[in-house]
Amino acid sequence: MKTALITGITGQDGAYLAQLLLHKGYKVYATYRRSSSSSFWRLHYLGLIGHERLELVEHDLLDPGSAVRLLEACRPSEVYNLAAQTFVGVSFEQPSLTSQVTGLAVLNMLEAIRIVDPDIRFYQASSAEMFGKAQEVPQTEDTPFYPRSPYGVAKLYAHWMTINYRESYNIFGGIGILFNHESPLRGDDFVTRKITSGVARLSLGDKEPLRLGNLSAYRDWGFAGDYVEGIWAILQADKPDTFVLATNVTTSVREFATKSFAAAGMGIEWHGEGAHERGTCAKTGRPLVVVDRRFYRPAEVDFLLGNPAKAGRILNWRPRTSLDDLCRMMVAADLNRASLSTAFSSAASSAAPEPERAIVHQLSAS
Numbered sequence: 362m363k364t365a366l367i368t369g370i371t372g373q374d375g376a377y378l379a380q381l382l383l384h385k386g387y388k389v390y391a392t393y394r395r396s397s398s399s400s401f402w403r404l405h406y407l408g409l410i411g412h413e414r415l416e417l418v419e420h421d422l423l424d425p426g427s428a429v430r431l432l433e434a435c436r437p438s439e440v441y442n443l444a445a446q447t448f449v450g451v452s453f454e455q456p457s458l459t460s461q462v463t464g465l466a467v468l469n470m471l472e473a474i475r476i477v478d479p480d481i482r483f484y485q486a487s488s489a490e491m492f493g494k495a496q497e498v499p500q501t502e503d504t505p506f507y508p509r510s511p512y513g514v515a516k517l518y519a520h521w522m523t524i525n526y527r528e529s530y531n532i533f534g535g536i537g538i539l540f541n542h543e544s545p546l547r548g549d550d551f552v553t554r555k556i557t558s559g560v561a562r563l564s565l566g567d568k569e570p571l572r573l574g575n576l577s578a579y580r581d582w583g584f585a586g587d588y589v590e591g592i593w594a595i596l597q598a599d600k601p602d603t604f605v606l607a608t609n610v611t612t613s614v615r616e617f618a619t620k621s622f623a624a625a626g627m628g629i630e631w632h633g634e635g636a637h638e639r640g641t642c643a644k645t646g647r648p649l650v651v652v653d654r655r656f657y658r659p660a661e662v663d664f665l666l667g668n669p670a671k672a673g674r675i676l677n678w679r680p681r682t683s684l685d686d687l688c689r690m691m692v693a694a695d696l697n698r699a700s701l702s703t704a705f706s707s708a709a710s711s712a713a714p715e716p717e718r719a720i721v722h723q724l725s726a727s
C-alpha cells in the first residue's frame with residue numbers, strides 16, 4: 362500500500378485529492394492547522410470523515426522542526442503540498458503572512474524531505490497567478506512570469522525553490538501550474554462560488570443583489586475534480602517536471618454570472634460600464650448584480666488562458682468538464698443547500714412550542 366501526505370486537507374483540492382488517493386488504495390495522512398479544524402465540512406460532504414485509511418494530523422507549516430517529525434512519523438512516499446493562504450485579494454491585506462505560509466513554508470517541507478528521505482516525491486501547487494500580467498497568450502510552461510499580487514510572488518518563490526531542490530539535491534519535485542479550478546466545494550469568497558451561491562439565494566426570492574468587483578477579468582476555469590487527477594499523474598511521471606493544468610478556454614466574470622443565472626432558469630441583462638455596471642432580471646427588471654468597488658484589487662490580473670498540451674502529451678491528462686457543466690453543477694449544489702436551509706428554518710419555526718405559536722397568532726390577530 363502506498364502512503365501519501367497531503368498538506369491542506371481542509372481546502373477544496375485537499376478534499377478531492379484525498380478522495381482520489383483513498384479510491385486508489387493509498388493510506389493518506391492529511392494535515393490541518395489547529396484554527397482550521399472547524400472546516401472539515403468538505404470531508405463530510407465527500408463522506409471521507411472516519412475513513413479507515415485517512416488520518417488527520419495537526420501541523421503548523423511554519424515550524425521547520427515539526428515538518429521533520431511529521432515525515433518521520435508518517436513515512437510517506439508522496440507528499441502533496443496544497444496548503445497555502447490562497448486568497449489573492451487577502452494577500453494584499455496580509456502580504457507578510459502570505460509570503461510565509463504560501464512561500465517560505467514550502468522550503469521547510471523541502472528541507473524536511475532532504476533530511477528524512479530524499480526519495481519522497483514532492484508535489485508543489487504552483488499557480489497561474491504567477492503569470493499575472495501575462496506576457497503571452499495562451500500561457501505555457503515556457504511563458505515568462507509576471508506576478509501581480511503578494512500571493513503570486515510567494516507562489517513564484519515556492520515554485521523556483523522546488524526546481525532548485527530538484528536540480529541541487531535530485532529531489533523528485535513535480536509541479537503543477539494550475540489555472541482556476543472550481544467546484545461545489547469552493548469557498549464562497551472566490552468569485553465563482555460567490556456567484557453560484559448568490560444565484561441560488563436570488564432565485565429563491567431573496568431581494569439583495571449580488572455585489573461583485575471587476576466583471577471584465579477573464580479566467581480559465583476548470584473543475585477541481587478533474588485537476589486532482591492531473592496532480593496525481595504529475596507524481597507518477599518518469600521524471601520530475603512542470604505542467605500547466607488548464608482548459609484552454611477563457612471566460613469573463615460577467616459571462617460566468619450570465620451562465621450561472623441561466624443554469625437557474627433566469628435571464629440577466631447588463632447595463633452601464635465599469636464601476637457603474639449592473640445586471641437586472643430580463644423578465645422583471647429587478648437588480649441581480651451591482652458592482653462594488655470594495656471588491657476591486659490594487660493590481661488586477663486581467664486575462665488568463667492556459668495551454669495544457671504538455672500535460673496531455675506526457676501525462677495523458679485532459680480536463681473533462683465543460684464550463685457550462687461546471688456552472689450547472691455548482692448552481693445545482695447551491696440551490697440544494699439554499700432550499701435545505703430554507704426548509705430547515707421553516708421547519709424550525711413551525712416546530713416552535715405550542716404556546717409561542719399561540720402568542721404569535723394572538724398578536725397578529727389583534
Ligand SMILES: C[C@H]1O[C@H](OP(=O)(O)OP(=O)(O)OC[C@H]2O[C@@H](n3cnc4c(=O)[nH]c(N)nc43)[C@H](O)[C@@H]2O)[C@@H](O)[C@@H](O)C1=O
Pocket residue numbers: 447448449450487488489490539540541542550551552553555572573574575576578579580614656657658661662
Ligand atoms: C489560480 C488562482 O485562482 C484563484 O485566484 P483568483 O483568480 O484571484 O480567484 P477569484 O475567484 O478570487 O477571482 C477571480 C477574478 O474575479 C474577480 N472578481 C470580481 N468580483 C469579485 C468578487 O466579488 N470576489 C472575488 N474573489 N473576485 C472577484 C477578481 O478580481 C479576479 O479577477 C485562487 O484559487 C488562487 O489561489 C489561484 O491560485
